[in-house]
Amino acid sequence: MSDSREQAGNSTAVDGRKVNKRLDAAAYQKLYKASVSDNEGFWGEQADRIDWIKPFTTVKDVSFARKDLHIRWYEDGELNVCVNCVDRHLKTRSGQAAIIWEGDNPDQQRTISYSELYEEVCRLANAMEARGITKGDRVILYMPMVPQAAFAMLACARIGAVHSVVFGGFSANALADRIVDCQARMVITADGSHRGGKTIPLKPNVDEALKIAEQQPEGHQVRTVLVSKVSGDSVDWLDHDLWYDEFVPTHEAVHEAVPVNAEDPLFILYTSGSTGKPKGLQHSSGGYLVYTATTFSYTFNYQPGEVFWCAADVGWVTGHSYIVYGPLANGATTLMYEGVPTYPNLGRCGEVIDKHKVNIFYIAPTAIRTLMTDQKRAIGSSQRDSLRILGSVGEPINPGVWQWFHDEFGKGQCQVVDTWWQTETGGIMMTPLPYVVEPKPGAAMTPFFGIQPQLVDKRSDILEGKADGHLVILDSWPGQARTIWNNHERFIDTYFSTHDGMYFTGDGAKRDEDGHFWITGRVDDVLNVSGHRLGTAEVESAVVSHPKVAEAAVVGFPHELKGEAIYVYVIPNDGVVPDEQLTKELRDWVRKGLGPVASPDMIQWTHGLPKTRSGKIMRRILRKIAANEHETLGDTSTLADPQVVDELIDNRLNR
Numbered sequence: 001m002s003d004s005r006e007q008a009g010n011s012t013a014v015d016g017r018k019v020n021k022r023l024d025a026a027a028y029q030k031l032y033k034a035s036v037s038d039n040e041g042f043w044g045e046q047a048d049r050i051d052w053i054k055p056f057t058t059v060k061d062v063s064f065a066r067k068d069l070h071i072r073w074y075e076d077g078e079l080n081v082c083v084n085c086v087d088r089h090l091k092t093r094s095g096q097a098a099i100i101w102e103g104d105n106p107d108q109q110r111t112i113s114y115s116e117l118y119e120e121v122c123r124l125a126n127a128m129e130a131r132g133i134t135k136g137d138r139v140i141l142y143m144p145m146v147p148q149a150a151f152a153m154l155a156c157a158r159i160g161a162v163h164s165v166v167f168g169g170f171s172a173n174a175l176a177d178r179i180v181d182c183q184a185r186m187v188i189t190a191d192g193s194h195r196g197g198k199t200i201p202l203k204p205n206v207d208e209a210l211k212i213a214e215q216q217p218e219g220h221q222v223r224t225v226l227v228s229k230v231s232g233d234s235v236d237w238l239d240h241d242l243w244y245d246e247f248v249p250t251h252e253a254v255h256e257a258v259p260v261n262a263e264d265p266l267f268i269l270y271t272s273g274s275t276g277k278p279k280g281l282q283h284s285s286g287g288y289l290v291y292t293a294t295t296f297s298y299t300f301n302y303q304p305g306e307v308f309w310c311a312a313d314v315g316w317v318t319g320h321s322y323i324v325y326g327p328l329a330n331g332a333t334t335l336m337y338e339g340v341p342t343y344p345n346l347g348r349c350g351e352v353i354d355k356h357k358v359n360i361f362y363i364a365p366t367a368i369r370t371l372m373t374d375q376k377r378a379i380g381s382s383q384r385d386s387l388r389i390l391g392s393v394g395e396p397i398n399p400g401v402w403q404w405f406h407d408e409f410g411k412g413q414c415q416v417v418d419t420w421w422q423t424e425t426g427g428i429m430m431t432p433l434p435y436v437v438e439p440k441p442g443a444a445m446t447p448f449f450g451i452q453p454q455l456v457d458k459r460s461d462i463l464e465g466k467a468d469g470h471l472v473i474l475d476s477w478p479g480q481a482r483t484i485w486n487n488h489e490r491f492i493d494t495y496f497s498t499h500d501g502m503y504f505t506g507d508g509a510k511r512d513e514d515g516h517f518w519i520t521g522r523v524d525d526v527l528n529v530s531g532h533r534l535g536t537a538e539v540e541s542a543v544v545s546h547p548k549v550a551e552a553a554v555v556g557f558p559h560e561l562k563g564e565a566i567y568v569y570v571i572p573n574d575g576v577v578p579d580e581q582l583t584k585e586l587r588d589w590v591r592k593g594l595g596p597v598a599s600p601d602m603i604q605w606t607h608g609l610p611k612t613r614s615g616k617i618m619r620r621i622l623r624k625i626a627a628n629e630h631e632t633l634g635d636t637s638t639l640a641d642p643q644v645v646d647e648l649i650d651n652r653l654n655r
């Protein structure tokens with residue numbers, strides 16, 4: 001099978017510049033077909049992208065059958081992920097920038113070469129070992145977007161510890177749940193974080209989270225909290241606390257990496273589902289690295305020396321795969337930005353692109369929509385001529401937004417890739433390959449090599465040709481999550497039970513007459529608010545934990561900037577008369593319980609919720625009312641009390 005690594009060097013003129021397409025349309029078709037028909041052959045070959053300490057002899061051992069569900073790739077191979085992202089580049093690019101860090105404050109920046117990255121990571125790895133952390137231990141990272149976050153991920157990988165990054169926008173409660181669920185032994189954090197000119201406390205949340213965790217039946221195992229000085233805010237100091245900036249530099253800048261098995265977990269990342277508490281998706285070392293390295297290389301057509309900027313947070317899977325592991329496994333220069341895309345104003349993204357000569361820029365549609373609110377500001381202060389490829393991720397991109405991104409932001413000189421994937425998939429699953437697949441605005445288009453997407457109906461029957469249905473994936477890929485930490489049954493139930501023998505994505509999609517895919521959004525009770533994933537059940541349980549609330553139902557509704565926003569219907573307890581003060585109190589309550597990302601946009605008090613006679617809430621109706629589409633409610637005859645609907649419509653907030 002011949003892929004890009006044999007075809008380097010053919011340069012053609014596209015978008016007014018010379019590019020190395022690597023594949024033409026015919027070669028792409030051929031390679032895709034081969035990647036499916038000889039899936040093991042394809043992934044066996046891609047595995048050569050990384051260095052193995054002990055080579056594997058089997059590529060793939062997978063069953064999607066409920067009764068025998070297992071997913072293993074390269075299972076007898078051994079490697080070290082950190083060595084692949086750092087050490088092996090020292091021979092050829094020790095002086096090249098590995099990470100360019102751009103501060104929230106436009107005057108702050110730092111460039112970390114591969115050799116500096118090696119030293120930083122080795123010192124931290126030694127420091128962690130000195131605190132008793134060894135292979136298999138879990139370490140929670142609750143960090144701002146500073147280089148130490150990447151050092152910490154790589155240092156964990158180096159010693160075989162399993163990291164679990166918790167987004168800094170999550171609350172102490174959410175952090176406590178994760179600390180307890182994965183039984184972490186260490187937390188790496190900072191005093192506080194700079195975002196959009198404000199300081200956000202982190203260390204105080206860790207202190208509170210540990211207090212909360214102590215009170216839970218399982219307790220917690222945290223013995224060390226390593227605190228990086230970022231905001232300079234004064235913080236309380238406890239026995240288990242250590243300053244990163246004092247403790248880490250006392251350790252040696254060399255470290256012998258610990259070999260791990262390909263299937264040993266590299267990280268756990270919590271994400272929301274349609275029921276219950278967030279699930280800790282467990283990702284592998286070998287397969288994950290091969291998958292992120294391969295998808296990074298092809299999707300972004302990365303060429304040596306280019307600067308890649310993924311404007312996500314390392315707290316999300318996008319940051320794991322395309323700020324840290326994918327780029328560094330390719331020896332790329334990855335830009336890490338501390339702040340928000342709109343600070344100090346909407347021109348910031350363009351200015352950062354000019355300042356660091358960014359070639360590839362990867363961002364969420366919600367941010368692009370915000371830039372579009374003041375186009376002059378957003379593009380007036382920069383040239384952006386270094387850009388070659390623009391990527392979109394996290395939610396459907398409206399065709400108009402795609403067009404603006406391409407025509408105005410990218411000046412019509414860039415390839416745009418709309419990449420569909422999930423926390424569970426580890427890396428990009430669908431995308432038009434740049435220079436190869438002609439994109440249609442708003443479509444994720446075509447599967448990545450080796451990926452077999454399919455559409456099915458509710459009875460799991462496969463839909464052929466032009467169709468609209470549930471999006472499933474028929475066979476495994478190396479980057480797939482292996483299980484839910486400590487809960488394999490839930491993994492099977494969530495992803496492999498709705499459609500027998502297939503991985504169910506939770507998304508709906510359409511296939512057009514040309515065979516191209518369009519993601520239509522979640523078909524389960526998962527919300528996508530500004531590209532952040534939240535479960536309605538999680539928000540509901542935060543709402544009903546308020547002492548004045550009897551019952552609540554949460555749905556999403558379309559929002560111009562956020563994509564989707566949060567609408568809460570609440571029944572107060574008997575005797576409680578809701579007023580504006582209580583509404584505000586409830587909003588703050590949810591922010592405190594889950595974090596600012598979950599702050600409800602609309603809170604409607606009501607005497608009742610639309611329920612079937614068996615007591616099931618009819619969310620379909622609530623979604624329609626929240627979307628101000630109550631004219632088309634559909635059948636309400638199965639409701640126990642149809643009058644409830646009239647009250648809800650009369651008092652609706654979104655008109």
Ligand code: WT7
Nearest residue numbers: 393394395396418419420421422423519522533
């Ligand atoms: C959900 C996964 C992809 C990493 C960041 C989000 C939605 C993601 C697209 C896209 C339409 C998209 C899906 C998916 N989504 N990318 N290009 N077009 N929808 O990861 O938090 O696990 O969320 O995001 O609904 O299921 P996540």
